Amino acid sequence: MDTAASHVIPGRYSAGAMTSASHIQVPAQGEKITMQDGKLSVPNTPVVPFVEGDGTGRDIWKASVRVLDAAVEKAYGGERKIAWMEVYAGEKSTEVYGENEWLPAETVQAFDEYLIGIKGPLTTPVGGGIRSINVALRQELDLYACLRPVQYFDGVPSPVKQPELVDMVIFRENTEDIYAGIEYQEGTPEAKKFLAFLQNEMGVKKIRFPETSSLGVKPVSKEGTERLVRAAIQYAIDNGRKSVTLVHKGNIMKFTEGSFRDWGYALAKSEFGGVEIDGGPWLKLPNGIVIKDVIADAFLQQIILRPAEYDVIATLNLNGDYISDALAAQVGGIGIAPGANINYVTGHAVFEATHGTAPKYADKDVINPSSVILSGEMMLRHMGWSEAADLILGSMSKTIGQKVVTYDFARLMDSPTQVGTTAFADALIANMG
Numbered sequence: 001m002d003t004a005a006s007h008v009i010p011g012r013y014s015a016g017a018m019t020s021a022s023h024i025q026v027p028a029q030g031e032k033i034t035m036q037d038g039k040l041s042v043p044n045t046p047v048v049p050f051v052e053g054d055g056t057g058r059d060i061w062k063a064s065v066r067v068l069d070a071a072v073e074k075a076y077g078g079e080r081k082i083a084w085m086e087v088y089a090g091e092k093s094t095e096v097y098g099e100n101e102w103l104p105a106e107t108v109q110a111f112d113e114y115l116i117g118i119k120g121p122l123t124t125p126v127g128g129g130i131r132s133i134n135v136a137l138r139q140e141l142d143l144y145a146c147l148r149p150v151q152y153f154d155g156v157p158s159p160v161k162q163p164e165l166v167d168m169v170i171f172r173e174n175t176e177d178i179y180a181g182i183e184y185q186e187g188t189p190e191a192k193k194f195l196a197f198l199q200n201e202m203g204v205k206k207i208r209f210p211e212t213s214s215l216g217v218k219p220v221s222k223e224g225t226e227r228l229v230r231a232a233i234q235y236a237i238d239n240g241r242k243s244v245t246l247v248h249k250g251n252i253m254k255f256t257e258g259s260f261r262d263w264g265y266a267l268a269k270s271e272f273g274g275v276e277i278d279g280g281p282w283l284k285l286p287n288g289i290v291i292k293d294v295i296a297d298a299f300l301q302q303i304i305l306r307p308a309e310y311d312v313i314a315t316l317n318l319n320g321d322y323i324s325d326a327l328a329a330q331v332g333g334i335g336i337a338p339g340a341n342i343n344y345v346t347g348h349a350v351f352e353a354t355h356g357t358a359p360k361y362a363d364k365d366v367i368n369p370s371s372v373i374l375s376g377e378m379m380l381r382h383m384g385w386s387e388a389a390d391l392i393l394g395s396m397s398k399t400i401g402q403k404v405v406t407y408d409f410a411r412l413m414d415s416p417t418q419v420g421t422t423a424f425a426d427a428l429i430a431n432m433g
C-alpha cells in the first residue's frame with residue numbers, strides 16, 4: 001500500500017510508529033477515491049476501508065455489507081462495485097497486531113489515503129483504560145463535523161405522539177470541547193500541578209474540594225466553531241432547509257459555549273449575509289433561512305414538545321452526543337440512527353452509527369443493523385451513488401411497513417414479525433426495487 005499520509009496531523013498517530021508488518025490487504029481490482037478541484041472523484045470500483053467494530057459490530061457489519069452490495073448491484077447492474085478493504089481498530093486490532101495496538105497507524109493512514117470509509121462501533125471503557133478510539137480517529141483525521149440526520153420512517157414505534165414532526169440534521173463539532181479528553185485524575189502529580197497553577201497563578205477560588213478534584217479542560221476555538229457552523233449553514237442552503245439553530249449552554253460557560261454562539265452568529269453575518277431580525281440576535285439569510293440559538297437544556301425539552309420548530313442543529317461536541325441519542329429515541333431509538341464524521345475541506349469522511357457496541361447482544365444475531373446500513377446509505381449518497389442509496393431507503397420503509405423488524409422495534413409494536421439481524425438484511429434485500 002502507498003503509505004504517504006497527506007492529511008493526517010503530523011505526530012498525532014495514537015499508536016506511535018507504524019508496525020513493520022502490514023495486515024491490510026489492498027483489493028487488487030479497486031481504485032482510490034480522490035478529491036479533484038474540491039470535488040470527490042469516485043471510480044466505478046472504489047476501494048473503501050471498513051472497520052467491522054467490537055461487540056455487535058460483528059453481526060451488524062456482516063448484515064450491512066450484504067445490503068450495501070445488493071443495492072449497488074441492483075442500481076448499476078455490475079457496472080459499479082465497492083472493493084471493500086478491511087482495516088483494524090479496537091479489540092480485533094489487538095488480536096491481529098498484538099496487545100495494546102488499538103488503533104494501528106496504518107489504519108489511520110488507510111482512512112486518510114482512501115478518503116471515504118465506514119466503521120462499526122468500538123468499545124471505550126469507563127473510568128480507566130484506553131481513551132476513545134472513535135474520538136482518536138476523528139481527531140487524527142480532523143473530521144470536524146459529525147453529521148447525524150434524524151428522520152422518521154413510517155411505522156417505526158416511537159414514545160412520542162407525532163414522531164413524523166422530527167426531521168432534524170445535527171452538526172456536532174467533533175474535535176474539541178471537554179470531549180477531547182484533556183483531564184487529570186485526582187491525586188496525580190499532574191492534577192496537583194494544574195491545581196497549583198489555577199489557584200496560585202490564575203487566582204481560582206471556586207473549586208469546591210480542590211484536594212480531591214479531578215480536573216478537565218474544555219477547549220472551544222473560533223476556527224473550530226466557524227468551520228462547523230459554516231458546514232451547517234452550507235448544508236441548510238444546499239438542502240433547502242428552513243433554519244439553523246446554535247445549541248449551547250452559553251449562559252453558564254460564557255467563553256466556551258457562549259463564544260460558540262457569538263462566533264456562529266458573526267460567521268452567519270460575515271460569510272452568509274445574515275441580517276438581524278427585530279434587532280437580533282436571530283438572523284435571516286438572503287434566501288430566508290433563519291439562524292437562531294437556544295440554550296441546551298431548554299432545547300432538550302422543546303424537541304419533545306415542539307420538534308417542528310427545529311431543523312438543522314449546530315452544536316458543540318458533548319451537547320451533540322447527548323442530543324443525538326435523545327433525538328434518535330424520538331424516531332425509534334439508536335437502532336436506526338446513522339451518522340458521518342466529515343472534513344468538508346479535505347473530503348475525508350468516516351461513516352458510523354450513532355450507537356455503541358451494545359455488548360450484551362454481541363454474536364447473537366439479534367441486533368438491529370439499520371444504523372450502519374443507513375450510515376452506508378449516507379456514504380453512497382455522499383459518493384454520488386444516489387440510485388443505490390434510494391434503493392436502501394425504499395427497502396427500509398417497505399420492510400418496516402411490513403412490520404418485519406428486529407427485537408428493538410418488535411417489543412414496541414402490535415403483531416410484528418420479529419426477525420434476527422441476518423433475516424432483517426435478507427428482507428431488506430428482497431424488498432429492494
Ligand SMILES: NC(=O)C1=CN([C@@H]2O[C@H](COP(=O)(O)OP(=O)(O)OC[C@H]3O[C@@H](n4cnc5c(N)ncnc54)[C@H](OP(=O)(O)O)[C@@H]3O)[C@@H](O)[C@H]2O)C=CC1
Nearest residue numbers: 121122123124125134334335354355356357358367368408
Ligand atoms: N461510535 C462508537 O463507536 C460508539 C461507541 N460507544 C461505546 O459502546 C460501548 C457500549 O456503550 P453503551 O452506553 O452501552 O451504548 P450502546 O449504544 O452500545 O447501547 C445502549 C443500548 O442501546 C440500544 N442499542 C444500541 N445499539 C443498538 C442497535 N443496533 N439496535 C438496537 N438497539 C441498540 C440497546 O438498548 P436495549 O438494551 O434497550 O435493547 C443497548 O443496550 C461503550 O464502550 C461506549 O463507549 C458508544 C457510542 C458510540
Ligand SMILES: O=C(O)CCC(=O)C(=O)O
Nearest residue numbers: 123124132134135321354
Ligand atoms: O467513543 C465512544 O466510545 C463514545 C462515542 C459516542 O458516544 C458518540 O460519538 O456518540
Ligand SMILES: [Mg+2]
Nearest residue numbers: 321322325354
Ligand atoms: Mg454517543
